[in-house]
Amino acid sequence: MVVAAAVARRRRLWRWAMRAVASAVLWTAVVQLASIAGLWRPRALADCWGGGGGSGGAAAGLAALAGEDRTTARLSPLAPVPRRVYRSNGYLLVTCNGGLNQMRAGICDMVTIARHLNLTLVVPELDKRSFWADPSDFGDIFDVNHFINSLRDELMIVKQLPLKLQLKTRRRLYSMPPISWSNDTYYLKRVLPIARKHKVIHFNKTDARLANNGLPVHLQMLRCRVNFEALRFTPQIEALGRKLISTLKKSGQFVVLHLRYEMDMLSFSGCAHGCSAKETEELTRMRYAYPWWKEKEIDSEFKRLQGLCPLTPEEITLVLKALGFMKDTLIYIASGEIYGGERRLAALKAAYPKLVRKEKILSPEELRPFQNHSTQMAALDYMVSIASDVFIPSYDGNMARVVEGHRRYTGFRKTILLDRVKLVKLLDLFQGGALSWDGFSAAVKAAHQNHMGQPTDRRAIPGRPKEEDYFYANPQECLGSKGGLGDVL
Numbered sequence: 194m195v196v197a198a199a200v201a202r203r204r205r206l207w208r209w210a211m212r213a214v215a216s217a218v219l220w221t222a223v224v225q226l227a228s229i230a231g232l233w234r235p236r237a238l239a240d241c242w243g244g245g246g247g248s249g250g251a252a253a254g255l256a257a258l259a260g261e262d263r264t265t266a267r268l269s270p271l272a273p274v275p276r277r278v279y280r281s282n283g284y285l286l287v288t289c290n291g292g293l294n295q296m297r298a299g300i301c302d303m304v305t306i307a308r309h310l311n312l313t314l315v316v317p318e319l320d321k322r323s324f325w326a327d328p329s330d331f332g333d334i335f336d337v338n339h340f341i342n343s344l345r346d347e348l349m350i351v352k353q354l355p356l357k358l359q360l361k362t363r364r365r366l367y368s369m370p371p372i373s374w375s376n377d378t379y380y381l382k383r384v385l386p387i388a389r390k391h392k393v394i395h396f397n398k399t400d401a402r403l404a405n406n407g408l409p410v411h412l413q414m415l416r417c418r419v420n421f422e423a424l425r426f427t428p429q430i431e432a433l434g435r436k437l438i439s440t441l442k443k444s445g446q447f448v449v450l451h452l453r454y455e456m457d458m459l460s461f462s463g464c465a466h467g468c469s470a471k472e473t474e475e476l477t478r479m480r481y482a483y484p485w486w487k488e489k490e491i492d493s494e495f496k497r498l499q500g501l502c503p504l505t506p507e508e509i510t511l512v513l514k515a516l517g518f519m520k521d522t523l524i525y526i527a528s529g530e531i532y533g534g535e536r537r538l539a540a541l542k543a544a545y546p547k548l549v550r551k552e553k554i555l556s557p558e559e560l561r562p563f564q565n566h567s568t569q570m571a572a573l574d575y576m577v578s579i580a581s582d583v584f585i586p587s588y589d590g591n592m593a594r595v596v597e598g599h600r601r602y603t604g605f606r607k608t609i610l611l612d613r614v615k616l617v618k619l620l621d622l623f624q625g626g627a628l629s630w631d632g633f634s635a636a637v638k639a640a641h642q643n644h645m646g647q648p649t650d651r652r653a654i655p656g657r658p659k660e661e662d663y664f665y666a667n668p669q670e671c672l673g674s675k676g677g678l679g680d681v682l
Contacts, residue, residue, distance in 0.1 A: 284394070291400050298591065374402075376407055437554055449581035452509065453592075521546075579600060
């Protein structure tokens with residue numbers, strides 16, 4: 194009887210152990226499925242969210258940004274994603290360059306490259322030497338822990354190098370700028386051997402270091418996942434951004450005008466149309482003061498006729514009226530300090546009295562922690578731009594293009610992409626008296642009928658990546674069945 198009892202106990206223990214193992218396996222499967230759902234949900238549910246035009250998905254995403262449904266906005270698995278186990282080929286250090294959105298795209302590319310090469314990524318260092326001289330670190334803008342944990346099923350991300358390697362890199366560090374617009378083969382054949390040899394490799398440039406096209410779909414999808422899921426702003430920025438959005442939405446629909454007419458933009462581009470001789474001289478002096486701005490002698494009017502200059506505040510006023518925006522339209526200006534100040538905004542304010550900026554909506558006390566931190570202020574504008582009913586950039590810079598892509602991702606929300614080549618000609622004809630107002634308005638509307646952020650194929654130009662469509666403006670591979678024009682014709 195004793196033997197029989199012992200056998201029975203062993204059987205019970207064995208059955209219990211098998212149940213425990215089965216439960217563990219089942220739970221692991223659930224976690225894996227949750228991870229996949231977090232990555233693919235926007236693509237898989239595109240039709241459910243958006244219907245014909247995608248407005249349902251946008252509504253869900255915007256409600257979340259406004260604080261109404263945070264779960265929808267996160268796009269993250271409910272359970273922590275399982276850690277991917279791999280043998281690391283070394284550590285990747287990166288120093289980003291540019292403003293917020295240039296760095297944002299660069300970070301997405303660096304994560305993708307690190308994953309492709311099986312490297313361990315150190316949390317990126319942000320640009321502190323550019324025109325804005327913003328001392329913000331990564332953790333001042335983005336939620337570091339979320340960034341690390343939400344990508345742990347893809348790659349290892351650490352906050353700093355191990356102490357031994359920190360000491361080694363102080364003595365000697367292999368630093369390089371990757372070749373711009375490179376494909377995945379370049380990184381495998383040229384960069385990976387260097388990383389393996391030195392154990393730590395440093396990229397001192399991150400802008401446009403990965404090709405727009407020709408990459409495996411899983412890498413393109415990872416770029417989207419980093420951009421739309423992993424790069425979450427800090428709780429402080431998100432809370433203030435949601436307050437801005439909530440305040441604007443109480444007044445009904447609103448338009449965001451990304452008025453790229455700041456001093457640095459005009460100086461760098463050499464665009465001085467509408468500026469006085471004194472202002473033109475000031476912009477020229479500034480351009481010569483920054484040695485890394487390569488182009489010095491610039492023909493402003495020639496660039497303007499090529500569509501390479503931002504529209505002036507006076508020009509954008511005429512364009513908005515021609516497009517049919519009424520005087521009572523609520524317009525939020527997303528930008529830094531406008532060159533020329535209130536004088537240059539006078540025509541726009543006269544035409545649209547309900548013109549607001551974050552400084553008008555929020556109190557000085559609320560904005561004080563963000564003062565002198567241009568990237569953090571830009572993060573607030575980014576949130577509002579994503580949530581707006583209409584987004585209109587006056588120039589196709591980094592913010593304009595990244596916001597355009599994000600708005601496509603949230604349901605192809607209306608983004609009016611201004612054709613500056615056509616607009617400059619029409620503006621000159623109208624202001625020169627050769628075109629009536631009705632003719633001007635009709636021509637402006639006709640020119641932008643298919644420039645509203647609709648689904649379209651990303652244009653690729655082999656050998657000329659600077660001239661083709663930017664991946665982050667139209668991340669077609671991540672937009673589901675409505676991503677390309679060929680899918681909807």
